[in-house]
Each structure stands twice: as C-alpha cells, then as structure tokens.
Amino acid sequence: MNQxxxxxxxxxxxxxxxxxxxxxxxFTRFESDFSIKFHILKAWESPLPLDQFLTTHARSVxxxxxxxxxTQVNADLLRLLPALELVVTPTxxxxxxxxxxxxxxxxxxxxxxxxxxxxVADCAVGLFIDVHRRLSAADRYIRQxxxxxxxxxxxRNYPLTGRKLGGKRVGIVGLGSIGYEVAKRLExxxxxxxxxxxxxxxxxxxxxxxxxxxxxANNDSLIICxxxxxxxxxxxxxxxxxxxxxxxxxxxxxxxxxIDEKELVRCLVHGEIRGAGLDVFEDEPHVPKxxxxxxxxxxxxHIAAFTPESFQTVSDVMVANLExxxxxxPLLTSFIDD
Amino acid sequence: xDSIDVLYPSPVCSYLExxxxxxxxxxxxxxxxxxxxxxxxxxxxxxxxxxxxxxxxDAELIExxxxxxxxxxxxxxxDKVDLKKCKEKGVRVTNTPxxxxxxxxxxxxxxxxxxxxRLCESDRYVRSGMWKKGDYKLTTKFTGKTVEKPxxxxxxxxxxxxxxxxxxxxxxxxxxxxxxxxxxxREVIDALGPKGVLINIGRGHHVDEPELVSxxLEGRLGGAGLDVYQNEPExxxxxxGLENVVLLxxxxxxxxxxxxxxxxxxxxxLEAHFLNKPLLTPVV
Numbered sequence: 252m253n254q255x256x257x258x259x260x261x262x263x264x265x266x267x268x269x270x271x272x273x274x275x276x277x278f279t280r281f282e283s284d285f286s287i288k289f290h291i292l293k294a295w296e297s298p299l300p301l302d303q304f305l306t307t308h309a310r311s312v313x314x315x316x317x318x319x320x321x322t323q324v325n326a327d328l329l330r331l332l333p334a335l336e337l338v339v340t341p342t343x344x345x346x347x348x349x350x351x352x353x354x355x356x357x358x359x360x361x362x363x364x365x366x367x368x369x370x371v372a373d374c375a376v377g378l379f380i381d382v383h384r385r386l387s388a389a390d391r392y393i394r395q396x397x398x399x400x401x402x403x404x405x406x407r408n409y410p411l412t413g414r415k416l417g418g419k420r421v422g423i424v425g426l427g428s429i430g431y432e433v434a435k436r437l438e439x440x441x442x443x444x445x446x447x448x449x450x451x452x453x454x455x456x457x458x459x460x461x462x463x464x465x466x467x468a469n470n471d472s473l474i475i476c477x478x479x480x481x482x483x484x485x486x487x488x489x490x491x492x493x494x495x496x497x498x499x500x501x502x503x504x505x506x507x508x509x510i511d512e513k514e515l516v517r518c519l520v521h522g523e524i525r526g527a528g529l530d531v532f533e534d535e536p537h538v539p540k541x542x543x544x545x546x547x548x549x550x551x552x553h554i555a556a557f558t559p560e561s562f563q564t565v566s567d568v569m570v571a572n573l574e575x576x577x578x579x580x581p582l583l584t585s586f587i588d589d
Numbered sequence: 590x591d592s593i594d595v596l597y598p599s600p601v602c603s604y605l606e607x608x609x610x611x612x613x614x615x616x617x618x619x620x621x622x623x624x625x626x627x628x629x630x631x632x633x634x635x636x637x638x639x640x641x642x643x644x645x646x647d648a649e650l651i652e653x654x655x656x657x658x659x660x661x662x663x664x665x666x667x668d669k670v671d672l673k674k675c676k677e678k679g680v681r682v683t684n685t686p687x688x689x690x691x692x693x694x695x696x697x698x699x700x701x702x703x704x705x706x707r708l709c710e711s712d713r714y715v716r717s718g719m720w721k722k723g724d725y726k727l728t729t730k731f732t733g734k735t736v737e738k739p740x741x742x743x744x745x746x747x748x749x750x751x752x753x754x755x756x757x758x759x760x761x762x763x764x765x766x767x768x769x770x771x772x773x774x775r776e777v778i779d780a781l782g783p784k785g786v787l788i789n790i791g792r793g794h795h796v797d798e799p800e801l802v803s804x805x806l807e808g809r810l811g812g813a814g815l816d817v818y819q820n821e822p823e824x825x826x827x828x829x830g831l832e833n834v835v836l837l838x839x840x841x842x843x844x845x846x847x848x849x850x851x852x853x854x855x856x857x858x859l860e861a862h863f864l865n866k867p868l869l870t871p872v873v
Contacts (some may be wrong), residue, residue, distance in 0.1 A: 373731040377702035381709075384701050384844070386837065390709040393836040394829045399822035407643050407822050408601070409838040415846040417691045440695060536720040543716040550715040551708065558730040 265290040266577045269309050269332070271301065272318035277562060278341075284566050289314075289573060305331040313337065313574055320347035329356060337576045339569045341588070343367055343429070343556075344506060346479040350588050361572035364584030365428040366564040370498040372432030374555035375474055378528025379421075381549045382500050384413035405449045409436070411546060414498075414525070417441030422424035424463060424471035424486070425477025425505060426452055433474055433504075446471060463487070467494035474502065479506035489514045492524055499524045504555045507532040517540060519548055530555045590863055594634040596654075601641040601663050605852035609639060612856065619661075628653065637661065637859055642839070645669025649677060657863045661855040662841075665689060667872055668765040668792060675873045682873035683858035688850040689842035696841045697760050698792045700814025703835045704786050705729045710832040734758055749773070753780035758788060764807060765792035775799065778804045786812040790841050793819040802827050805834060816841050 268289040275281050285291060292312060297304045309332055317324050317340040324338055329352055338348060339361045348360055381387050388411055392398055399406045421437050423430045423446040434444045434457060445458040447466040452459070460466040463486055467473055473495060477483050487501070488509040495501065501524065503510055512533040518524045519542065526547035532538050535553055542548050572582050595613040598800075600606060609615045616635065621627035628650070634652045638646050642664035648671045652655060659681040660670055667684055675682050703709050707728045714725050734757040741773065746752040749772055753759050759781055763769050773796040781787060787810060789796055798819045804810040805828065812833035818824050821839055828834050842851065858869050 346644045369732040370730055373702060374706055374708075377699065377706050377708050377731075380695060380699035381703065381712075384696060384699055384840065386703050386835065387712040389837045389840055390703075390835050391713075393824055393838055395824075398824065398838045407599075407839060409840055409843065413692075413840065413846040415692055416695050440698075441691065469619040487707050527605065536724075538715055538720065549708065550712050552711055552720040552725045554706070554711055554725050554728060557727050559727050559729040562727070 265572070266314065267292055267309075267312045268573065269294065269305075269315040269335075270314045270318065271315070272321045274316065274318050274341075278566055279561070284570055285316075286397065288570065302331055306522040310334065314339065314576060316340075316395075317342075317348065320344075322347070324348040324353070326352045329353070329358070330452050337571050337573070337582075341565045341569060342561075344370075344478055345588075350586075359576075359582060361569070361576075361582045361584050362586045363565045366384065366568050368428040368432045370558050370561045371429045371476075371504050371555040372436055373549070374470065374530060375429075375433045375476070375502055375528075376436045376582075378502045378504070378530065378549055379472065379474065379500070379549065380416065382502065382526040382528045382547070383416055383419075385411045385546065387549050391546075414500075418443075419472055420445070420470040421472045421474060422446065422458075422460070422466040424448075424466065424473055424475045424509075425483075426455065426457070427476065427478075429504065430474070430476035431455075433476060437474075437551055442472075449482075464491050464494050467491045467499070469549065470495070471499060473499070475501070475503040475505040475509050477509060478503050479508055483509050485509070485511045487511065487515070492518050495524055497523060497525065500526050500528075502528040504530045507535065508550065511556050512539065519545055522547075590860070593636050593863060594631060595637040595639060595859070596628075596631070597639050598644045599641070599806055601644075602848050602852055604849055605639070605663060605855060606855050608852055612860070613637070626746065637862075639663065639855060639859070642666050645671075646675075647671050648674040651675065651680060659683070659859065661858050663855055666765060666792060668767045668794075670872075672873055680873070681862060681868060681871060683855070683868055683870050685851040685854045688854055689847050690704065692844050692847045693762075693790050693841040695839065696816055697762065697788050697814075700788050700790070700816065700835055700837070701758050701760075701786060702731055702810040704788075704833060705731045705734070707832060709835050712829055736839050744783060749777050750780045752779045753785070754782075756781070757784065758786045760788045761791040763795070765794055770794050771797045771838045773801070775800045775804070778810050783808055784811045786810075786814065788814045790816050793817045793821065798825065805831055809863055829853045 266289055269292045271294040273295045292303050292308055311334045313334055314337040317338055319342055326349055335358055337359050341363055343363045345360055345362055345529055353360055419442045421442045421444055423434055426446040426448045447460045447463045516539045519527055528549040530551040533552055538550060568584055590612050591614055593613045594616055596616045598618040616631055618624055620847055633656060636656050636658050638660045640662050646660050651674045656681050661683045665684050665686045668681060711725050802825045814835045816837040817839055824836055861868050
C-alpha cells in the first residue's frame with residue numbers, strides 16, 4: 252500500500268484525540284506532527300455548542316489535548332468525557348486541570364516535563380540580570396534620548412547604578428527541573444544557592460530551608476520556580492517580602508498567584524524591596540498599571556518558555572506520550588502530584 | 590599629601606571625588622569657566638591626573654604638565670591615554686583591571702539574553718498595554734548557541750572573520766588599539782549573518798558603526814547588544830526603532846560595589862606612588 256492509501260483507510264483506525272481549542276497558531280506543525288498519527292476531533296470547528304459536540308462525538312474518546320489553560324479541564328468537562336483516560340498538556344503547570352477529579356476518574360495527566368526548563372531558566376537569569384543591572388531601564392533611557400542631557404562635562408554619566416551579581420545569595424523557591432537549571436546558571440555568576448521545596452532533595456548539595464520566610468531572610472534574591480497549588484497560593488506574602496528586605500530582588504517565572512501581587516506592588520512602589528522581574532501575573536494579561544512607571548521592575552508577557560525550539564520539543568513530548576499510551580507503554584512525563 | 594595637586598577632569602564617580610578630596614588638592618576641571626586657562630594656571634603644579642574611560646591625557650596635555658608624575662585611570666581601557674608619550678616622559682600610568690571584570694562579563698551575558706529573548710522589547714510591549722491585545726511572539730532559544738571568544742579552554746580561530754562565521758553570538762571584549770580599530774567591519778558582520786548577534790562591551794571604535802547600523806536596518810545582522818559607541822553619549826537614532834537591539838549607556842562596570850572598588854584601586858595606586866611604594870596595577 253502506498254502512503255496516501257494508508258492514510259485514506261486508516262484515518263478511522265487512528266486513535267482519537269480530542270482537541271477543544273485551535274492549537275495551530277502556536278503549534279504550526281500540528282498537522283504533520285499529530286494528524287498523521289491520531290484522528291483529531293476538532294471541537295472548535297464544529298457549529299455545535301461544546302457540550303453537544305462532546306456528547307455527540309466524544310463519548311468514546313480516550314485522550315485529549317488541553318491547549319494551555321484555555322482548556323480548563325474541570326469536573327464539568329470531564330463529566331462529558333466518560334471514556335477519557337489521558338490528558339496531555341503542553342504546559343509544565345497543571346493548575347488548569349482538576350487533578351482530584353482526574354484521579355477520581357482514573358485519568359492520567361502528561362505534561363511538558365523538562366521541555367521548557369532551559370528556556371525558562373534562561374529567561375529567569377535574563378530577568379535577574381536585568382533587574383540587578385537595570386538593562387531595560389537603561390535601554391529605555393537611551394531611546395527616550397535622555398543620555399547626554401546635562402552639562403558637557405557629565406554628559407556621559409548615567410544615573411541608575413546597578414548591583415553586582417557575584418557573591419549574591421539566591422534562594423530558589425521550587426527546586427524542580429526549572430529551578431535546578433536556574434541554580435546551575437547562577438552558580439556560574441558567582442552566586443550562592445539555597446532553596447525551599449516541598450521536600451529536601453537528597454542528591455543536591457545546596458542548603459535547604461523548610462520555611463520560605465527563613466529562605467528570604469537568608470538570601471539577597473528569590474527566584475520563584477514552583478507550581479501553583481493550594482499550598483503555594485500567595486506563598487510569597489507580606490512577611491516573606493519583609494524578610495527579603497530593602498535590597499532584595501524577586502524574579503517570578505512560576506505562576507503569578509504564588510506571589511501576593513498587591514503586596515508586591517506596594518513594596519515596589521515604596522522601595523521596600525529593590526526590584527522584581529516578573530514573567531507571570533495573577534490576572535494575565537492584566538498587569539497593575541502602577542508598575543509601568545517604575546524602573547525597578549522588569550515586565551515580561553509570559554514568554555519565558557516560548558521559543559520555536561521549546562514548542563517543537565513539547566510537541567514531540569506530547570506525541571511520544573500519546574503513542575506510549577496507545578501502545579500500553581508507560582507515559583514519559585506523567586504528572587504525579589506528590 | 591593634601592598639598593599634592595591632582596587634576597580631575599570630569600565628575601565620573603562621587604565616591605572617587607570624595608576620597609580624592611580627603612587626600613589631595615583636587616583640581617576639578619569641569620568647574621572652571623575656561624578650561625584651557627585653568628590648566629595653564631596650574632600647569633606647573635599638577636603632579637597627577639585621574640581620568641576615566643572617556644577622558645584621558647593626550648600628548649599635548651602631557652607635554653604641557655612638566656611636573657606630571659602619574660596618570661591613574663578610572664577604567665581598564667587605556668585608549669584615551671597616550672602611553673607612548675608617558676613612557677617617553679617617565680610618567681607612570683595605572684588602570685583598574687580585574688575589579689570590574691565580572692560586572693562587564695555579566696553585562697555581556699545580560700545583553701545576549703536580552704537581545705535573543707527580547708527582554709527589553711517585551712517589557713516595552715507590556716508597558717504600552719499591547720499584551721491585552723495579543724500575546725508576544727516567540728523568541729530565540731539562548732542555551733546551546735555558540736558563543737565564541739578566544740580563550741584558553743575554548744576553540745581558537747586565527748581570524749575574526751572565521752570566528753564570526755562559526756558562531757551565533759560574537760562578543761567584543763578586547764582592548765582598543767590601532768590593530769583592533771574597526772575590527773568588526775562589513776566582512777565580519779556579513780560572516781556573523783542574519784541570525785547572528787553582536788555584543789560590544791569593548792570600545793565603540795572596535796565596530797564600524799555606520800556599517801553596523803545599515804546591517805541591522807537591512808536585516809543582514811540578526812541583532813546587537815551595545816554598551817559602547819563611537820561618539821558617546823551619541824547613539825545612532827536609527828537603532829531606536831529596532832526590537833533586535835539592546836542599548837546601554839556604557840554601564841558595563843556600573844554597579845555600586847565595582848565603582849567603589851575601582852575608586853579604591855585608583856586611590857591605592859596614587860598613594861603608593863606618592864609614598865614611593867610599588868604601584869598595584871601599573872600599565873606604564
């Protein structure tokens with residue numbers, strides 16, 4: 252049989268994969284990566300309202316692709332998918348998925364694993380350097396034509412002085428795959444690393460703090476790399492920010508709600524911490540407007556993970572998980588909530 | 590030592606000025622209504638000059654100061670001091686190496702990350718309210734890119750063009766001399782190419798600036814992170830509209846800690862000289 256006739260008659264024998272939201276703008280090779288291996292149920296193309304589409308077409312679907320947090324995998328959705336056994340998500344975070352409900356129904360969840368870790372770590376380091384050395388503020392200063400204003404003798408002088416990176420004590424909140432990549436990179440800058448995580452990691456030599464407040468008190472910077480869960484919601488609160496202190500810097504590449512955003516904004520406006528680099532916010536894409544006028548904060552629109560390379564890697568990971576599932580093999584990046 | 594006249598041409602660092610004031614009679618050139626006259630009036634008493642990366646001492650100035658013994662620069666770069674003339678006249682010269690190395694290196698990495706991951710551009714995107722209208726686009730992966738710089742444990746290339754052709758990011762970190770003037774020319778820029786990124790933490794004159802600007806505008810070069818320019822503080826305005834460029838105002842060593850360390854080193858060199866002790870970081 253040639254390729255096209257294989258495609259023609261085997262479409263109906265391909266395992267079904269439910270996709271509710273259109274992924275093609277981000278996963279530009281979705282067709283070539285997924286459609287040759289799976290029969291895609293494209294809910295977004297149907298004129299039917301979602302619940303009708305699902306009850307009509309998805310009653311026997313065993314796998315679904317959750318398109319970032321656009322697809323909230325909650326109890327209401329799961330009720331309409333009685334045969335569902337696997338959710339693959341192109342995210343590391345799974346806070347858009349009701350894990351309790353999935354566990355109750357025996358549904359496995361496969362996430363992006365370490366696919367984004369290098370890129371997120373690079374961004375975290377970039378934000379860290381930017382806040383300390385005022386890169387974005389300085390770039391803005393030049394583009395606003397402010398460099399050189401003044402008397403001829405101090406024309407070259409630039410008022411915003413940075414802080415040296417070497418020797419800084421950095422506390423990583425959440426020493427998972429991303430946190431570990433951040434730690435390795437910052438060590439090369441001469442920073443010393445310690446961390447707080449759900450539990451101490453036996454194979455890691457960095458000092459562990461069981462209390463995040465104590466971590467803050469003993470460090471110059473905090474880098475937030477943890478997942479958003481009930482336990483980590485507003486983990487970084489007034490007490491922690493106060494412990495971090497006036498010279499403290501915070502970088503967040505986890506989830507916005509890990510930090511009490513109102514309190515963080517207050518600290519930044521009043522100079523109660525030195526600065527912040529934020530890739531995530533409590534209510535994206537809304538960012539507290541008062542931050543727009545500050546030079547001690549660097550704002551990034553949730554891009555830390557997003558390079559063409561990482562999307563391709565994530566795509567490969569999801570395909571591999573689906574193939575493993577459909578051939579009764581163990582998942583590669585099964586999310587186990589421990 | 591407070592009878593020793595030290596010429597301090599421009600107010601580069603207030604901590605340095607403060608420390609100089611404690612020890613010497615500091616002649617603050619920028620406060621003079623007529624600078625040429627000021628130097629003439631003090632020419633027979635000036636024994637030291639404390640310059641910086643942008644303001645040094647040319648042959649004419651050195652010749653006009655018969656009592657000049659030492660020039661201490663608040664910089665590691667010595668391209669603004671006529672070293673040949675100093676040697677000829679027996680004038681000692683010191684700079685501030687090593688204490689600023691980490692900071693400048695950090696800036697180089699910061700610039701490369703900022704260019705490739707569009708940190709400054711995406712910060713602008715958020716501040717302008719654009720994020721509410723749509724997501725920012727993908728940016729280029731940083732880890733795994735080839736950054737070549739001739740160093741002991743890395744690969745050596747005998748020519749800059751060959752180096753540029755084999756890497757994704759080219760960092761200029763050498764001293765400015767006659768040989769390295771415009772070392773980054775059209776040929777090197779073309780070798781680096783439309784996906785390549787140039788990072789300059791050396792001196793503006795390392796790069797043929799008009800060539801660099803046209804290469805960026807035409808898309809022949811992928812991006813640039815610049816801390817130095819041909820004629821500071823002038824920065825080519827054609828670059829202001831480009832998202833693949835990050836511009837810093839010669840801030841490489843600009844941290845509180847390092848500026849203090851540089852000032853301390855300058856002071857230590859001056860004190861050593863006037864106490865007939867060995868200089869700490871002599872260039873001449």
